[in-house]
Amino acid sequence: MKGQIQITLSPLWHKNRKLVAIHFAYDDKVKDYVKLCDGVRYSKTYRTFYTVYHHMVINELFDYFRAKKWYVDYSAFNETYTKPKTEQSYRANYKLPPLSENGLKELKGFSKWLQQKRFSQNTVHTYAEVTGLFLRYLDLKQIDTISPRSIEQFNYDFIFSTKKSVSYQNQCISGIKQYIAFKELTIGDFDIKRPNKDKKLPTVLSKTEVKSILDATSNLKHRALLSLVYSAGLRIGEAVNLRPNDIDTERGLIHIRSAKGRKDRYTLLAPRMVPLLETYINHYQPSNFLFEGRLGEAYTQVSARQALKKVLGLAGIKKYVTLHTLRHSFATHLLEGGTDIRYIQELLGHNSPKTTMIYTHVSSTNLSDIKNPFDNL
Structure with missing residues (x-):
């Protein structure tokens, strides 16, 4: 197109x-x-x-x-x-045909429809991506009509048989359902149950490990960004979309606008963050976003991840750590410091206290209170 x-x-x-x-x-x-x-x-x-x-x-x-x-x-x-057997044969991995011109038009219209329904930009892109794969699968199988059978066949061939993750399967199901609504199609019920996600505990850094990461970050912008993600418990998408006037130094708060679920909230601005942010702002003088890229756009999540990846090696951290690990660590350290879990829920922007309760399973304070029977032998 x-x-x-x-x-x-x-x-x-x-x-x-x-x-x-x-x-x-x-x-x-x-x-x-x-x-x-x-x-x-x-x-x-x-x-x-x-x-x-x-x-x-x-x-x-x-x-x-x-x-x-x-x-x-x-x-x-x-x-x-x-x-592959030869370096040149990697092209043989393409199993799905590219989208046709009509398919690309359909997908663009679907994306605009999702935007008008006020889905987040991340959700719009995700649903468009998985729906594009479904449409390409239909082309591959020469299926002209979407039916319960074609959806179940796609789920089995492309998701289940290839051992895609539970999260990916749920995204595909949600995206296809929204596409059916977009096309105003009437089809029968299709027998695809949403699988439960694996209940994995988050990786948490100690305070010493967090300090070693921040101390090893020599770049002023990266240090300010990583410090803010940890000290305020931010999602990286929230951090890179902050505006300079979202920082309220007088009240010691940060205004998070249109976060996950299109909700606003306030979270903490640590007093020790204020001089660091002032130094950063005086040096970089951001105008639109607090953290900006080369062209004045919001700093990309990719660049933030790369900055963290580089500094992990310098800090000697061997754990698998992501930017979200800093958010998990913030919540866990608050819990270990005696903060009520209801306040932690508000600071993180969780809809349900059940989501926040996961940090009780990784808090070392709770575990250290348990007397091990081995010590009494």
Whole structure:
């Protein structure tokens, strides 16, 4: 479709290293934006941009290109993938055909419809992505009509058989249901139960580990951002969308606007954060967003993740740590310090206290109060 920019991510092997190839129809502005992405290089051998594969890189690239509202096709990484016999054979991993021009128009209309229903931008992109995969699956199977049978077949072939995650399956079900409503289709009930998510406990850093991360962060912007994420218990999306006037130094509060669920809330501004933020603001002089990229746009989540990844090595942290780990650590440290869990729920913006109760399972204070019978033998 004219004007539609599509980025395709695919596996590429070179000298026993797994890479991510980044394909797109030639366009100067797209090429310039791709080159700005940290870690991206150009291969003359394969005549494509690429970056080194790691377990978070697809999410990082997806967020980076999604910030421009470009369509990102990462389906080659949704398939069970093993190293090809030759480095050139990575293209054989494409199992789903690309969307037709009509399919792209449908998907664009679906995205606008979701936006008008006031879904968050993240949800709009996610539902459009999974629905695009479903439409491509229908093309592959030459199915003209959406029916309970075709949805169940897609669920089995593309999700269950390929061992996709529970979260991914739920996203697909939700996206397809919204697409059916968008098309005003009347179909029978389809027998796909939403599986329960795995109840995994969050990774939590000690206060010493958090301090070592912040002390190892020499870049002023990165230090201010990571410190704010931890000290206020922010989601990274909330942090990068803050405006300078959301910081209320007199009241010691931060105003979080239109957070998850389109809710506003206030959270804590630590007194020790004030001089750090003032130094940062005086140096960078942000105008629109508190944390801005090179072109005055909101600092990308990809850049924030890369900043954290770099400093983890410098701090000698061996745990698997994400930006959300800082939020988990903030909540756990509050609980261990005696803060009522109802206040923690408000600070984090949780709808249900059940969500916040997970931190009682990782609090060392609660566990340390238990007398181990081994000590009385």
